[in-house]
Amino acid sequence: MKFYAFHLMPYRHLDFEKADEYRSYWVNLPSGFYDPKLGAKLYHEYIDQLVYAADCGFDGISVNEHHQTAYGLMPAPNLIASALIERTRGRDTKIAVIGRALPIAGNPITIAEEFAMLDNLSDGRLIAGFVRGIGCEYHSSGVNPIYSHDRFHEAHDIITRAWAADKPFAYEGDHYNINYVSCWPRPVQQPGPPIWIPSQGSGETIDWAAAPERKYPMIMAFSPTDAVVRFHEVYKAKAREFGYEATGDQLGWSTPVYVAETDEIAEREAGPHIDKLFNHFFHIPVEYLFPPGYTSVRSFQAMMEFRKGIGTEKLELKGLLQRGNCIVGSPATVREKLEALHARTGFRIMAPMIQFGTLPDELVKKSTQMFGEEVAPRLRHL
Template sequence: MKFYYFGLMPYGPLDLDYDKKYSSASLVLPNSYFNPKEGNKLYRRYLDELELADTLGYDGVCVNEHHQTAYGLMPSPGVIAGALARTTTQAKIAVLGRALPLVNNPLTIAEEYAMIDNISGGRLISGFVRGIGVEYHATGVNPAFSLERFHEAHDLIIEAWTKTGPFPFEGDHYHFEYVNTWPRPFQQPHPPVWIPSQGSEETIRWASEPTRKYVYLNTYSPFEAVSTFFQMYRDIAENEWNYEASGEQLGWAVPIYVGETDEIAHKEAKPHIEAFYNKFLRMTNQMLLPPGYTTLTSMKKIAEAKREMLSGGREMSRLMDNRMFICGSPNTVQEILGECHDQVGLEHIVCTLQFGTLPHELTVKNLELFSKEVMPQLR
C-alpha cells in the first residue's frame, strides 16, 4: 500500500457559530470571516506539515482546488504544489485535482501541471475533477454542461501533452487554433492521472477504459459505498473492457487520526472531526447539487428523500462506524486499514491527517505516529 498525506487547508480559526447566521461555510459566508494575519500563519503552517510528510517518508503529498469556502484555502492549488516542487525531495506531488469544467481555457491547466512536473523532476500526479456543485454557483459555469466540458477539457489536456504542436483542437466547448504547450511534461507520455470522485457508474466506466486505466480515488464516502464502487470498477474492467483491474487503480481518501491509545485518539480528534463534517463541509442541497450536475434519477431521489445531505449533526462515533473517519491507537488504525485493504484490494490511501480545526501540534503528532507506527506494517 502507498500513503499520501492530504489536508484541505481549512480556515481553522473560523468562528464555528457562523451557522447561526449563514447556511454554509461556502459561497454565502462573507469573506470578512477571513483574517489575513491568520491566513499568513496558516499557509506557512500547512506548508510545514506537507514538507514534514515528505521527510517522514509518505509516498505523496496532496493538494486540491476549492473556491469561495472556509473549508479549503486552495483556490489555486498550483501555488502550493509549486512551492512543494522545490521544498520536497521524494514524495509525489498530487493535485487532486484541478476542476476542469470551471475554466474556459484548460490549456492553462496543461501548462501549470507540466511546470510542476518539470520543476519536481517528474513527481506530479495530475488529478482531474469536475469541481463540486457549489463551485458552479461560484463560477457561473453551467452545471448542465459540466460532464461534457470535463470530458472535452480532459481530451484537450492529454492531447496537449502527447501530440506534437502546434495543432488545432476543435471541440464544442473548447476550440483552439493553436495548441502547442511549452513546457512538455517531464513524465512521458504524461503524468499519471487520478480521478477523485464521490463515485458514479459513468465516471468509473470512463476512468477504467483501457486507454486510460486511471486511478479512481473515492473521497469521503462510507466504506460500504467505497467498496461497492471499487467492485464496480473491477466488474466494468472485466466485463466491458476485458482486463483485470489492479489495486493500483484504486484509491481512497479518508480522514484518519492516530493517538497513543484509542481513548486518547478519540478524545483529541472528536471536536475537530465533527467541526470538519458538520461545520466546514456544511451546505444546502441547492449548493451541493445544482441542476444538471448529477443525473435526473439521482436528483429525483434526493428530492424525494427531502433530506439535506450536508446539514451537520454527524457524531464521531457514527462517522467511525461507517468509516468516514478512522481513529484510534496505531494498532487499531492499522487493523482497520489492513481489513479494508484485504476486503477491496486498494493500494492508495490518501490520508487526511489534518481536518477541520485540528491544530498544528496534533497534526504533527498524527503525521508522525501514522508514518512510524502504522505505515511500515501495511507496506
C-alpha cells in the same frame, strides 16, 4: 500499498457560531470572516505539515482545489504545489494535485501548461488529479452544471493531447475551440504525468475512468467504507466489461485519519475537530452540492444513499467511526481498519487527510509521525 498525505487547508480560525447563521459555508459565506494575517500564518503552517509528512516517509503529499469557502483555502493548488516541490527538492516524494476542476476552467491550455511546469520543476514527480468540481464550484464560477461532463471530457482531451504532442494542433469541440494548441514547456513524464480521478461515486465518472484507454485510478473521497467497497466493485465490474481486470493500483481512498497512543486518547483529541469538519465545514444545502443537471439521477441517488446526513444533520463521532467516514485510534486500530478494507477491495492507494477541521498543528504532527512510523511501514506489503 502507498500513502499520500492529503490536506484541504481549511480556515480553522473561523467564527463558527456566526458562520452557522449563514445558509452555507460555501459560495455565499462572507469573505469578511477571513483574517488575512491569520490566514497567511495558516498557509505556512499547512505547507510545513505536508513537508513534515514527507519527512515521516509518506510516498507523496497532496493538495486540491476549492473556491469561495472556508472549507479549503486552495483556489490555486498549483501555487501550493510549487512551494511543496521546492521544499522537497532532491527527494522522491510525489506531489499530487488531486485535483484541478477542469469544467470551470476558461482555457484548459493554462492547466496543461501549469502542470507541465510543475512536472519540470519537480523533475517528474507530479501526479495530476482531474475532477469536475463539486456542485458548489458551479455556483461560484457561473459555469452551467448541465455541461459539466462534456466540458470535463473536452478539457481532459485538450490537456492530454497537448502534453503528448510535439507540434501545434487545432481543437474544435462544443465548448472549447482553439486554433493552435501547443504546450510549452512539455512535461518531463511522457506522454504526461499520471492522472488520478477523485470521485464521490458518480457512475458516469467511474465508467469513463475505467475505460481501457485510460485505466485512471479512482480515489473515493470522504466515503464510508461500505460506499468505498460498493464503488470499487463498480469500477472492477466495469473493467471486466471492458475486457480486463482492474488492479489495486487503480483503486484509492481518502478520508480523515488520526493516530494517537490509544483509541481513547485518539477519540478525545480528534473528536472536537472531526465535529467541526462534518457538522460545520460540510454545511452545504443539497441544491448547492447537486445543482440541476450536475449529475444523473442514478448517480445522485447512489451518492445520497451514502451521505446519510452529512451537511444536513448533527453527526456524532461514534456514528462516523462505525460507518468509516473517518479513522481514529491507536496505530493497531488504524492498521486493522485499513487492512480490513484492503481485504474487501484490494485498494493500494491511501490518501489520509492528516489535518481536518480545526485540528491544531501539534496534533497534526503527532498523528502524522505515528502514522509514518507505526502504521504505513506495516501495511506496505499489502
